[in-house]
Amino acid sequence: MKALVIDIDGTLTDEQRQLDLRTAAVIRELTVPVILASGNVLGFVKCAAKLIGTSDIMIAENGGVVSMGFDGPVHISGDKARCQEVLGILGEHFNLEELDGLERRSELALRRNFDIDAARQMLVDGNIRGIELVDTGFAVHIKTVDVNKGTALVEVAKLMGLDTGDFVAIGDSANDIEMIRAAGLGVAVGNAHPALKDVADLVTTGKYGAGVLEALKDSRLYTC
Amino acid sequence: MKALVIDIDGTLTDEQRQLDLRTAAVIRELTVPVILASGNVLGFVKCAAKLIGTSDIMIAENGGVVSMGFDGPVHISGDKARCQEVLGILGEHFNLEELDGLERRSELALRRNFDIDAARQMLVDGNIRGIELVDTGFAVHIKTVDVNKGTALVEVAKLMGLDTGDFVAIGDSANDIEMIRAAGLGVAVGNAHPALKDVADLVTTGKYGAGVLEALKDSRLYTC
Numbered sequence: 166m167k168a169l170v171i172d173i174d175g176t177l178t179d180e181q182r183q184l185d186l187r188t189a190a191v192i193r194e195l196t197v198p199v200i201l202a203s204g205n206v207l208g209f210v211k212c213a214a215k216l217i218g219t220s221d222i223m224i225a226e227n228g229g230v231v232s233m234g235f236d237g238p239v240h241i242s243g244d245k246a247r248c249q250e251v252l253g254i255l256g257e258h259f260n261l262e263e264l265d266g267l268e269r270r271s272e273l274a275l276r277r278n279f280d281i282d283a284a285r286q287m288l289v290d291g292n293i294r295g296i297e298l299v300d301t302g303f304a305v306h307i308k309t310v311d312v313n314k315g316t317a318l319v320e321v322a323k324l325m326g327l328d329t330g331d332f333v334a335i336g337d338s339a340n341d342i343e344m345i346r347a348a349g350l351g352v353a354v355g356n357a358h359p360a361l362k363d364v365a366d367l368v369t370t371g372k373y374g375a376g377v378l379e380a381l382k383d384s385r386l387y388t389c
Numbered sequence: 390m391k392a393l394v395i396d397i398d399g400t401l402t403d404e405q406r407q408l409d410l411r412t413a414a415v416i417r418e419l420t421v422p423v424i425l426a427s428g429n430v431l432g433f434v435k436c437a438a439k440l441i442g443t444s445d446i447m448i449a450e451n452g453g454v455v456s457m458g459f460d461g462p463v464h465i466s467g468d469k470a471r472c473q474e475v476l477g478i479l480g481e482h483f484n485l486e487e488l489d490g491l492e493r494r495s496e497l498a499l500r501r502n503f504d505i506d507a508a509r510q511m512l513v514d515g516n517i518r519g520i521e522l523v524d525t526g527f528a529v530h531i532k533t534v535d536v537n538k539g540t541a542l543v544e545v546a547k548l549m550g551l552d553t554g555d556f557v558a559i560g561d562s563a564n565d566i567e568m569i570r571a572a573g574l575g576v577a578v579g580n581a582h583p584a585l586k587d588v589a590d591l592v593t594t595g596k597y598g599a600g601v602l603e604a605l606k607d608s609r610l611y612t613c
Contacts, residue, residue, distance in 0.1 A: 182439040182440070183441070183442040184408075184413070189408070208430050208431070209433070210436075211436075212429070212434075212436035216436075216440055216441075217440075218405065268492055
């Protein structure tokens, strides 16, 4: 395995979203490039990359934003305007609170305080296609179905001169499914969503950062 | 001392901007509220607050943005439009590269690849008042002079029901001067800019995170 792509919240952090400091120290020692892949906005991922000491190549907004350098070129996909239309439709029936509205470039994020399944049913009933609601456990995202962390991994791998099969991918949430599937070794940490565990090559016993350490050892990215 | 307000880059991080993990562990153990105060954008500070485990009250953009909760109300001061006018004037003479343009709400940040003193002289010669260029060592900020981390600390203290004198403040850069002055105990870490050391109550021997640990022990915020 030649590189690692890894989710932040719930994977490198615990349920309170605090960084596992022991795991961060190990990540910092790895000799392969480490790509952070998050549903959060680029500003958040940039901070995590600097603080932890990972690569300047970053995946944000569930794959809708790929940054090829810390202050480098940013590739945006998805369709924020279409997501905003859908927000308008759902907002007629649910009391929705948008998060990080200013910073989001490819999709929208909402506070997790509404009936997500009822909202999904409304999209089905309204024949609204091409848009999905993804619950990461930290926020609900309104995004286009054509963009995800898996499509972003394909993009990043190509730009790095690698194949997606060269990557170990580690995550915990439903928004990690396509990335875990695309990678050579897809890992779900012990606290992961059942749907992610179903598609993972490896499910760790340890949760959160402890699960990451386990995966790094099992994949031989970390051999100490 | 009842609270801590602390800079991120060059204070909690090293010269490569990597978090001092040992210091982060100590910060996480403190019993007083810890407020992060950065020149960076709010998305960056929010990430640092979550990963380290500090308060949801945050100071970003050199005091121009104060957030009173993680996804809570944000108070914006400064005058971004005026900063943009000045950027236009300076841009006629220098090759300037704006950073985080989309995310900034109160001021501007530029890559540190131009003659800052020459640009400052141009502001003086052009009789452009009320605007200053602040070099944090990580970026050059174009900001209004009426807003800084010190004015933000006044605001935060008031909202927390505290006095600025109740705060220990720790920083490393010229943009920390007013905050260090406003606090009850103002600390410059060993790697700090000479202008900050000049106004500090305490200058630590240790640099970066090691200096922070020294200050936490000296101020008795950390007693283990």
